[in-house]
Amino acid sequence: MPNIHELHDERKQLLLQCISGSRAYGLQTPQSDTDYKGIFVAPKKVFYGSHFTDQVANETNDIVYFEWKKFIDLLGKNNPTILELLATPDDCVLYKHPLIAGLRTEDFLSKLCCQTFAGYAQSQIKKARGLNKKISNPVEPERKVIPDFCYVIDGMQVVPLMQWLSDRNFKDTDCGLVKIPHMRDAYALFHNSQLENGFVKGVYSGADANDVLLSSIPKGIQPLSLMSFNKDAYSIHCKEYAQYWEWIEKRNENRYQSTVSHGKNYDAKNMMHTFRLLHMAEEIAREGKIFVRRSDREFLMNIREGKFEYEDLLVRAEEKVQLIEELFEKSKLPEDPDLEKLEELLVRVRDEYYLL
Structure with a gap:
């Protein structure tokens, strides 16, 4: 199988090589990297053998080549990346084999593009909401523990367990719980001082615990109080804590600083590409064509520079999705690409190529 060097630099087995991404869209900035995408044909021996690979990329995934079969498969699904690759502007096409010189995106567009373009854009809106939440609601470095979600009846009021313990100079490790039947996450609360023989297990086993601990308490001993454990809230906290700090660990720091620099607390680059996809979907529905080089560059770059409010962009995006769905309903595009035609092209x- 050809490696990335043989494909990209030596153009072995190559059908197409293009500059992709922001430079193809005309949305690059002085800091933009140069991305490349292309198509290759696996050597005949590899294709029929056991070491076939349908995609080759470098470590950073800014250079990606699709094997001919995968390209055709994705084309039949109206995958945006593949359609954009086939419609790359001439000034970004570095090499094109004569065998595919006549391929046109217009021959393969269908109403599937409503889902693949606008649907994907909607997923990016959801992603933007999640990022906005992370930026606007940072999570403290120390994860909360089970007692932080427990509450105790104290006279005629309910107080946090930790406050109740502090008022009595108790430790949670010296307390024991017994489940109250027929009441969800409700427990009778005891203290070690109430027991003549035996000992309680504590409220929980430690920071990694998923639930409270239960103790064996002799009959006849009255609980000091009743306690409830908001298990649902604790589970949500643990999930959000893990997601937040995983995001902190893996985030692109330069992109994050760019996101917060404009003060709007959303990923402006992500939102820019969301609207690019929506506008492209509208163009496909109206004109039956894909325009990779963007005529709406000024509007898209204004989004990237944070010149719009986050909520305003969400309203615009939702309105655009509704319009696109209506346009595709009326469009004369076929419901799906012609898969028989694609199969013939594949073969x-x-x-x-193998005869050359």
Whole structure:
């Protein structure tokens, strides 16, 4: 199988090589990297053998090549990346094999694009909401523990367990719980001082615990109080804590600083590409064409520079999605790409390439 160097630098087995991403869209900035995408044909021996690979990329995934079969498969699904690759502006096409010189995106567009373009854009809106939440609601470095979600009846009021313990100079390790039947996450609360023989297990086993501990308490001993454990809230906290600090660990620091620098607390680059996809979906529905090089560059760059309010962009995006769905309903595009035509193309190009 050709490696990334053989494909990208030596153009072995290559059908197409293009500059992709922001430079193809015309949305690059002085800090933008140069991305590349292309198509290759696996050597005949590899294709029929056991070491076939349908995609080759470098470590950072800014250089990606799709094997011919995967390209055709994704084309049949109206995958945006593949359609954009096929519609790359001429000034970004570095190499094109004569076998695919006549391929046009217009021949493969269908109403599937409503889902693949606008649907994907909607997923990015959801992603933007999640990021906005992370930026606007940072999570403290120390994860909360089970007692932070426990509450105790104290006279005629309910107080946090930790306050109740502090008022009595108790430790949670010296307390024991017994489940109260027929009441969800409700427990009778005892203290070690009430027991002549035996001992309680404590409220919980430690920071990694998923639930409270239960103790064996002799009959006849009255509980000091009743306690409830908000288990649902604790589970949500643990999940959000893990997600937040995983995001902190893996986030692109330069992109994050760019996100917060404009003070709007959303990923402006992500939102820019969301609207690019929405506008492209509208163009496909109206004109039956894909325009990779963006004529709406000024508007998209204004989004990237944080010149819009986050909520305003969400309203605009939702309105645009509704419009796109209506346009595709009325569109004369086929429901799906012609899969038989794609199958013939797959076989013909491979056969002719192997004969060269």
